[in-house]
Amino acid sequence: MNMIHTSYAYTHEMSVRDYECDMQGIVNNSVYQNYLEHVRHEYLKRVGIDFADYTRRGLNLVVVRAELDYKSPLQSGDRFVVGLNLWRESQLKFAFYQDIYRMPDMKPVVKAKIIGTALNERGRPQIPAGFAAVLMHNVRKKDEKYQE
Amino acid sequence: MNMIHTSYAYTHEMSVRDYECDMQGIVNNSVYQNYLEHVRHEYLKRVGIDFADYTRRGLNLVVVRAELDYKSPLQSGDRFVVGLNLWRESQLKFAFYQDIYRMPDMKPVVKAKIIGTALNERGRPQIPAGFAAVLMHNVRKKDEKYQE
Amino acid sequence: MNMIHTSYAYTHEMSVRDYECDMQGIVNNSVYQNYLEHVRHEYLKRVGIDFADYTRRGLNLVVVRAELDYKSPLQSGDRFVVGLNLWRESQLKFAFYQDIYRMPDMKPVVKAKIIGTALNERGRPQIPAGFAAVLMHNVRKKDEKYQE
Amino acid sequence: MNMIHTSYAYTHEMSVRDYECDMQGIVNNSVYQNYLEHVRHEYLKRVGIDFADYTRRGLNLVVVRAELDYKSPLQSGDRFVVGLNLWRESQLKFAFYQDIYRMPDMKPVVKAKIIGTALNERGRPQIPAGFAAVLMHNVRKKDEKYQE
Numbered sequence: 001m002n003m004i005h006t007s008y009a010y011t012h013e014m015s016v017r018d019y020e021c022d023m024q025g026i027v028n029n030s031v032y033q034n035y036l037e038h039v040r041h042e043y044l045k046r047v048g049i050d051f052a053d054y055t056r057r058g059l060n061l062v063v064v065r066a067e068l069d070y071k072s073p074l075q076s077g078d079r080f081v082v083g084l085n086l087w088r089e090s091q092l093k094f095a096f097y098q099d100i101y102r103m104p105d106m107k108p109v110v111k112a113k114i115i116g117t118a119l120n121e122r123g124r125p126q127i128p129a130g131f132a133a134v135l136m137h138n139v140r141k142k143d144e145k146y147q148e
Numbered sequence: 149m150n151m152i153h154t155s156y157a158y159t160h161e162m163s164v165r166d167y168e169c170d171m172q173g174i175v176n177n178s179v180y181q182n183y184l185e186h187v188r189h190e191y192l193k194r195v196g197i198d199f200a201d202y203t204r205r206g207l208n209l210v211v212v213r214a215e216l217d218y219k220s221p222l223q224s225g226d227r228f229v230v231g232l233n234l235w236r237e238s239q240l241k242f243a244f245y246q247d248i249y250r251m252p253d254m255k256p257v258v259k260a261k262i263i264g265t266a267l268n269e270r271g272r273p274q275i276p277a278g279f280a281a282v283l284m285h286n287v288r289k290k291d292e293k294y295q296e
Numbered sequence: 297m298n299m300i301h302t303s304y305a306y307t308h309e310m311s312v313r314d315y316e317c318d319m320q321g322i323v324n325n326s327v328y329q330n331y332l333e334h335v336r337h338e339y340l341k342r343v344g345i346d347f348a349d350y351t352r353r354g355l356n357l358v359v360v361r362a363e364l365d366y367k368s369p370l371q372s373g374d375r376f377v378v379g380l381n382l383w384r385e386s387q388l389k390f391a392f393y394q395d396i397y398r399m400p401d402m403k404p405v406v407k408a409k410i411i412g413t414a415l416n417e418r419g420r421p422q423i424p425a426g427f428a429a430v431l432m433h434n435v436r437k438k439d440e441k442y443q444e
Numbered sequence: 445m446n447m448i449h450t451s452y453a454y455t456h457e458m459s460v461r462d463y464e465c466d467m468q469g470i471v472n473n474s475v476y477q478n479y480l481e482h483v484r485h486e487y488l489k490r491v492g493i494d495f496a497d498y499t500r501r502g503l504n505l506v507v508v509r510a511e512l513d514y515k516s517p518l519q520s521g522d523r524f525v526v527g528l529n530l531w532r533e534s535q536l537k538f539a540f541y542q543d544i545y546r547m548p549d550m551k552p553v554v555k556a557k558i559i560g561t562a563l564n565e566r567g568r569p570q571i572p573a574g575f576a577a578v579l580m581h582n583v584r585k586k587d588e589k590y591q592e
Contacts, residue, residue, distance in 0.1 A: 017186040018199055019326060021319045023372065023499050025200070028315055029481065029507045033474035038165040045225075051166055052173070052224035055468050062517070063473045068510045076200035076319065077193075167472055171465045171520065172351050177333065177359045178463060181326035203320050210369070211325045216362045224467065313482040314495055321496070334461040341521075347462055348469070348520035372496035373489075 004101065008083030009138065010043040013103070016078045026073035032110050033066065036098045039082040040114070047134045058121040059128055064093065065115040071108040079103045088135040092125040093117050152249065156231030157286065158191040161251070164226045174221035180258050181214065184246045187230040188262070195282045206269035207276055212241065213263040219256040227251045236283040240273040241265050300397065304379030305434065306339040309399070312374045322369035328406050329362065332394045335378040336410070343430045354417035355424055360389065361411040367404040375399045384431040388421040389413050448545065452527030453582065454487040457547070460522045470517035476554050477510065480542045483526040484558070491578045502565035503572055508537065509559040515552040523547045532579040536569040537561050 004011055014035060022028040041051045044061075054061060074080060082100050089095040093115055100109040120126040127135070152159055162183060170176040189199045192209075202209060222228060230248050237243040241263055248257040268274040275283070300307055310331060318324040337347045340357075350357060370376060378396050385391040389411055396405040416422040423431070448455055458479060466472040485495045488505075498505060518524060526544050533539040537559055544553040564570040571579070 017182070018189050019182050019185050019318060019324055021200075022315060023317045023319065023321045023496060024504055024506075025204075025319045029510065030315060030474045030477035033477060034165070034167050037167050037473065041166050050225070052169075052467060056173075060468055062468075062514070064514050066473065066510070066512045066514075070506070070508050070510075073506070077198070167466060167474060169467045170463060171348060171467065171469045172356055172358075173467045176463055177362065178326045178329035181329060185325065200319060208320055210320075210366070212366050214325065214362070214364045214366075218358070218360050218362075221358070313478070314485050315478050315481050317496075321500075330461070330463050333463050337462050346521070348465075352469075373494070 004081060004083050004106070008085055008099075010039075010046065010084045011081050012039045012042055012084070013079065013081045014038075016074050016076055016080070018076050021076055024073075026075055027078075029068075029070065032068060032070075032100065032112070035082060035100065036096075036110075036112055036114060039084055039098065040096055043084050043086070044134075047137075049131060049134065054118075054128075060119045061116055061131075062119055063114055063116050066112065067114075068110055068112045070110055072102070074100075074102060074109055080109060086135065086138050088138070089115055092127060094127070094131075094135055152229060152231050152254070156233055156247075158187075158194065158232045159229050160187045160190055160232070161227065161229045162186075164222050164224055164228070166224050169224055172221075174223055175226075177216075177218065180216060180218075180248065180260070183230060183248065184244075184258075184260055184262060187232055187246065188244055191232050191234070192282075195285075197279060197282065202266075202276075208267045209264055209279075210267055211262055211264050214260065215262075216258055216260045218258055220250070222248075222250060222257055228257060234283065234286050236286070237263055240275060242275070242279075242283055300377060300379050300402070304381055304395075306335075306342065306380045307377050308335045308338055308380070309375065309377045310334075312370050312372055312376070314372050317372055320369075322371055325364075325366065328364060328366075328396065328408070331378060331396065332392075332406075332408055332410060335380055335394065336392055339380050339382070340430075343433075345427060345430065350414075350424075356415045357412055357427075358415055359410055359412050362408065363410075364406055364408045366406055368398070370396075370398060370405055376405060382431065382434050384434070385411055388423060390423070390427075390431055448525060448527050448550070452529055452543075454483075454490065454528045455525055456483045456486055456528070457523065457525045458482075460518050460520055460524070462520050465520055468517075470519055471522075473512075473514065476512060476514075476544065476556070479526060479544065480540075480554075480556055480558060483528055483542065484540055487528050487530070488578075491581075493575060493578065498562075498572075504563045505560055505575075506563055507558055507560050510556065511558075512554055512556045514554055516546070518544075518546060518553055524553060530579065530582050532582070533559055536571060538571070538575075538579055 020027050020031045080100055080102050085097040087095050096114040098112045102109050117125045118127050168175050168179045228250050233245040235243050244262040246260045250257050265273045266275050316323050316327045376398050381393040383391050392410040394408045398405050413421045414423050464471050464475045524546050529541040531539050540558040542556045546553050561569045562571050
């Protein structure tokens with residue numbers, strides 16, 4: 001687990017629920033996006049950004065691109081950990097790097113890059129100040145990490 | 149929490165995930181059945197019955213009737229506990245009584261009765277020996293509880 | 297099909313999608329509530345009530361009780377029809393009777409009674425005028441049907 | 445619609461169901477993968493490959509990578525069309541190009557590339573003969589199209 005905790009800004013453990021498995025007896029492809037969204041929202045809450053609260057205020061955090069590499073499937077009974085890093089991708093876009101590992105053997109399950117933006121009340125991309133501060137902090141952390 | 153732990157054979161805590169909420173901003177009705185199924189399977193695993201393993205062996209635990217009273221909705225960020233009791237309903241049927249409470253104020257969310265049976269490989273109702281033993285144990289516990 | 301069309305105020309045909317099936321190879325229990333909700337909303341739209349529009353205006357149509365009898369499961373590739381009747385259950389509650397039949401053999405799949413109410417902006421039960429008119433119309437239809 | 449029908453090997457029309465919308469009032473990101481999977485399976489059935497039947501025979505068609513560009517969201521009441529093309533990506537991989545357009549204005553919603561493979565009973569990548577024939581046919585069609 002040490003590698004996981006030092007490689008990611010945030011990690012979150014979860015378990016497969018049987019209703020998430022499809023007729024192949026494995027977690028359905030679309031469900032991993034549910035897992036990833038849940039962990040993004042948990043991370044954002046941790047750094048002071050409440051997705052539901054943003055939504056109620058008319059600030060919509062939206063995904064503009066998702067890339068998912070499916071390495072090996074999760075099955076009923078599996079426990080897993082999701083590691084997350086957040087970087088600023090461009091002026092108006094941010095990127096979540098999210099990797100899922102089966103526990104306890106840490107076999108890679110999914111490696112994903114989820115690019116998002118924030119839309120203001122007029123539907124225009126605009127990163128809110130609070131979110132920009134979080135991204136700024138992450139950029140700094142990134143630099144520090146590179147210096148180590 | 150004391151009331152919860154003495155009233156139910158099994159309790160399980162969970163949290164709402166944002167993707168489970170619909171356009172009304174509350175957990176969608178169908179999702180509570182997901183929660184209830186997950187807790188039933190967790191309970192069964194605890195008493196030695198693995199749903200996925202049963203399925204692979206051709207023994208299908210199926211729901212034949214569900215009654216759900218929706219008392220108050222869960223929202224984004226809510227944590228909740230599900231209490232479960234299992235009784236034998238008839239020779240070939242068993243009943244899960246499952247109640248969901250919002251934490252920490254223990255406001256009732258859903259009260260449910262889920263009646264199930266087990267189908268053997270020929271699709272005929274037949275309670276497997278292992279499952280019957282669990283039900284027998286629960287009936288005894290019920291009697292003990294009534295004597296207290 | 298004739299029986300279906302004369303017994304219900306509204307019928308709606310759908311098909312099973314593979315992602316709706318679970319590890320038992322059959323449609324997961326919770327998915328039938330998705331089907332039933334979709335057909336209720338389609339019916340309401342047909343009689344002039346748009347669920348999403350109501351929601352945006354702060355009028356929340358909510359389910360207070362669901363009873364579902366699972367008669368036989370749907371599988372991958374199955375086509376089915378959902379029949380719906382709507383009655384006024386009490387001053388503040390209405391009831392959808394919704395039955396699912398596999399096509400083309402019309403084998404019963406699910407028989408359900410879904411009781412709902414409408415909550416106004418202060419969260420109090422209150423049947424909006426437009427909805428009350430629909431219910432009134434259905435009561436009349438019921439009487440006519442009984443006279444035939 | 446003409447453009448759609450000449451640009452894709454297969455097109456499939458669907459409608460948003462209200463339970464697929466999240467608290468932002470739009471279709472949740474993960475649901476588009478459900479739509480895309482459903483259309484892939486419908487297409488495969490059309491060309492003689494039944495996903496459920498393959499699964500029962502131990503041949504698992506699996507997704508190894510998904511790329512989704514979210515162009516604009518679908519909302520309650522929206523009807524849409526999914527266009528699909530299938531190409532052989534490499535010896536052991538095939539790629540579905542799937543694009544979603546809102547109807548009737550044909551506004552782009554999602555552009556996706558879904559790469560898959562087939563796993564035999566020992567979990568090894570192996571394109572079954574029937575599937576290879578379909579891919580072969582598509583390559584030929586591609587060439588013809590380029591000559592037009």
